[in-house]
Amino acid sequence: MFILEINPLVLPDIGLVFWNTIAFVVLLVILGKFAWKPMLKAILDRENGIEEALLRADKMKAEIATMQNENETLLAKAREERATLIKEAKEASEKMIADAKEKAKSEYDRILADAQLAIQQQKNAAITDVKNQVGGLVIDVAEKILRKELSNKAEQEAYIKQLAEGVKLN
Amino acid sequence: MYLNRFKSLLVVSLSLVAILFSTVVMANENVVVADTNKVAAATEAAVPHAAKEEGEFNVTETILEHIKDDHSWHLWGHTSIYLPVILHTSKGFEVFSSEKFMNEHHEPVVYHGNFDYKLVEGKTKVVNAAGEVDEEASKQLLDISITKNVASLFVSVLIILIVILSAANAYKKTGVTTAPKGIQSLMEPIVLFVRDELAIPNIGKKKYAKFMPFLLTVFFLILTNNFLGLIPFFPGGANVSGNIAFTMMLAVCVFIVVNLSANKNYWEHIFWMPGMHWSMKLFLAPIELIGVFTKPISLMIRLFANITAGHILVLSLICIIFIFKTVFASAIAVPFAVFIGVIELLVAFLQAYIFTMLTAMYIGMANEEHHHEHADAAHH
Numbered sequence: 328m329f330i331l332e333i334n335p336l337v338l339p340d341i342g343l344v345f346w347n348t349i350a351f352v353v354l355l356v357i358l359g360k361f362a363w364k365p366m367l368k369a370i371l372d373r374e375n376g377i378e379e380a381l382l383r384a385d386k387m388k389a390e391i392a393t394m395q396n397e398n399e400t401l402l403a404k405a406r407e408e409r410a411t412l413i414k415e416a417k418e419a420s421e422k423m424i425a426d427a428k429e430k431a432k433s434e435y436d437r438i439l440a441d442a443q444l445a446i447q448q449q450k451n452a453a454i455t456d457v458k459n460q461v462g463g464l465v466i467d468v469a470e471k472i473l474r475k476e477l478s479n480k481a482e483q484e485a486y487i488k489q490l491a492e493g494v495k496l497n
Numbered sequence: 498m499y500l501n502r503f504k505s506l507l508v509v510s511l512s513l514v515a516i517l518f519s520t521v522v523m524a525n526e527n528v529v530v531a532d533t534n535k536v537a538a539a540t541e542a543a544v545p546h547a548a549k550e551e552g553e554f555n556v557t558e559t560i561l562e563h564i565k566d567d568h569s570w571h572l573w574g575h576t577s578i579y580l581p582v583i584l585h586t587s588k589g590f591e592v593f594s595s596e597k598f599m600n601e602h603h604e605p606v607v608y609h610g611n612f613d614y615k616l617v618e619g620k621t622k623v624v625n626a627a628g629e630v631d632e633e634a635s636k637q638l639l640d641i642s643i644t645k646n647v648a649s650l651f652v653s654v655l656i657i658l659i660v661i662l663s664a665a666n667a668y669k670k671t672g673v674t675t676a677p678k679g680i681q682s683l684m685e686p687i688v689l690f691v692r693d694e695l696a697i698p699n700i701g702k703k704k705y706a707k708f709m710p711f712l713l714t715v716f717f718l719i720l721t722n723n724f725l726g727l728i729p730f731f732p733g734g735a736n737v738s739g740n741i742a743f744t745m746m747l748a749v750c751v752f753i754v755v756n757l758s759a760n761k762n763y764w765e766h767i768f769w770m771p772g773m774h775w776s777m778k779l780f781l782a783p784i785e786l787i788g789v790f791t792k793p794i795s796l797m798i799r800l801f802a803n804i805t806a807g808h809i810l811v812l813s814l815i816c817i818i819f820i821f822k823t824v825f826a827s828a829i830a831v832p833f834a835v836f837i838g839v840i841e842l843l844v845a846f847l848q849a850y851i852f853t854m855l856t857a858m859y860i861g862m863a864n865e866e867h868h869h870e871h872a873d874a875a876h877h
Binding site: 335336337338339340341342343344345346347348350351353354355357358359361362363364365366367369370372373376 | 650740743
C-alpha cells in the first residue's frame with residue numbers, strides 16, 4: 328500500500344523540469360558560443376604555442392651546438408693553417424737566407440775567380456809585354472851586333488850556314 | 498565489461514529498492530505523526546532520532562521542508578521573498594505572488610484567481626467552494642511557478658555566466674601568450690581538468706572536442722548548484738542538485754547526447770553483439786537495451802541521492818538540538834554537522850566529477866570504434 332505511494336522527493340515536478348531545461352539549454356548555448364569555444368581554442372593555441380616554442384628551442388640548441396662545433400673545427404683549422412703558415416714562412420725565410428748566403432758565396436767565388444783571371448791575364452799581358460820589349464831589345468841588340476858582325480862576307484856566310492844547320496836540327 | 502554492466506544494473510536496482518524502502522519509512526512516519534498515540538517501535542528502529550515526536554517539533558517534517566521545494570525563499574527571521582506563482586489553466590496563464598496563499602498571520606488561505614487555489618503540502622491545488630481539494634481540476638493545472646529551486650537555479654546560472662564569461666573574456670583581452678590572471682587562472686585548471694582527466698581519456702583525442710561544451714556546462718552547473726546548496730542562507734539554501742527534477746533533466750540530456758552521437762558499432766553491440774553465438778546474442782540484446790536506459794537513470798539517482806542524503810544528514814544532526822531541547826546537545830551536534838559539512842564540500846565536487854566522468858564514459862562507449870575482425874574470423 329505504502330510502496331505504491333511515491334515519495335514526493337522522487338517525484339519530479341513538471342514546473343521544475345520545465346525551468347531546469349530552459350536554464351540548462353540557455354546556459355549550454357550561451358556558454359558554448361561565448362565561453363567554451365574561445366576558451367578551449369585559446370588554451371589549445373597556447374599549448375600549441377608552448378609546444379612549438381619548446382621544439383624551436385630544442386632546434387635552436389641543436390643549431391647552436393652544431394654551430395659551436397663548426398666554430399671549433401674552423402678555429403682548429405685556422406690554428407693549423409697559422410702553424411703551417413708560420414712554418415712555411417720560417418722555411419721560406421731560412422731558404423731565402425741560405426740562398427742569399429749561397430748566392431753571395433758564389434758571387435764572391437766568381438768575383439774572386441774573375442779577379443784572379445784578370446790578374447793572371449794582366450800578369451800574362453805584362454809578361455808578354457816584358458817579353459816583347461825584351462825581344463825587341465834583343466832584336467835591336469842582335470841587329471846592331473849582326474850589323475856590326477856581318478860587315479865581312481865570310482863571317483856572314485858562316486853564320487847563315489850555322490843558322491841553317493840549326494833549322495835543320497829543329 | 499558485462500560484469501560492469503550487471504554491477505551497474507545491480508546498483509541501480511538496489512538504489513531503487515532503497516529509495517522505495519525509504520518511502521515506506523517516511524510514509525510510516527507520517528502515519529505516526531498523524532496518530533500520536535501509536536508510536537511504532539519499528540519506525541523508531543529504522544530512523545532512531547528522527548521519528549521521535551517532541552511536543553510540536555516534528556523532525557521529519559522539518560527536514561523534508563528544508564529539502565523540498567518552496568514558493569517562498571526564507572531570508573532571515575520573519576522575512577521571506579515571496580516568489581511568483583505561474584499557472585496555466587484552461588482559462589490561460591495566471592501569475593500572482595505566493596504571498597497570496599498566506600494571510601497576515603501566516604496561515605494558509607485560499608486565493609481566488611481564475612479558480613480557487615490553495616497550497617497543499619507545498620503544491621498548488623484547485624479547491625472548490627467548500628475548501629476541499631478538487632483532484633480533477635488540479636490535474637488540469639500546469640504549475641510552472643518560479644519556486645525556490647528555480648530561483649536558486651537562476652542565481653547559479655547567473656553566477657556561472659558572470660564567472661565563466663569574464664574568464665573567457667580575459668583570453669580575448671590578454672591573448673594566449675600571457676599567463677592566466679585572476680578568475681581566469683581559477684577557471685582554467687578546472688576546464689583543463691575536465692578536458693584532460695574526463696573528456697580525453699574517456700572519449701578519445703579525435704572526438705572529444707565536440708562534447709566539451711556539453712561536459713563543461715554539466716560539470717559547472719552541478720558543481721555550482723552543489724556548492725550553493727551547502728550555503729545555509731540566501732542566496733543558497735535551496736536543494737537544486739538534490740532535486741529529482743534537476744537530475745532527471747540532466748540525465749535526459751545525457752541520454753539524448755549519448756544516443757544521438759552513437760555510431761553504428763554501438764547499436765550493433767546492443768542489438769546483435771558481435772563474436773557471440775546467436776542464442777547469446779538474443780539473450781544479451783534485451784539486457785543491453787535496458788542498459789541504455791539504466792545508465793542515465795543511475796546518473797539521475799546517484800546525484801539526487803548523494804546530495805539529498807548529505808542535506809538530510811546535516812539537518813538531522815542539527816535537529817538533535819531540538820530533539821533533546823537543550824543547548825548542550827549542540828556540543829555534539831555542531832561539530833558533527835561541521836564535519837559532515839566539510840565532507841559535503843568534497844561530495845559536492847566529487848558528484849560533479851563523477852557525473853561528468855560517467856557522461857564522458859557513456860559518450861566514449863557510444864563513439865568507440867571497435868576492431869574485432871579477429872573475433873569474427875574466429876567465430877566463422
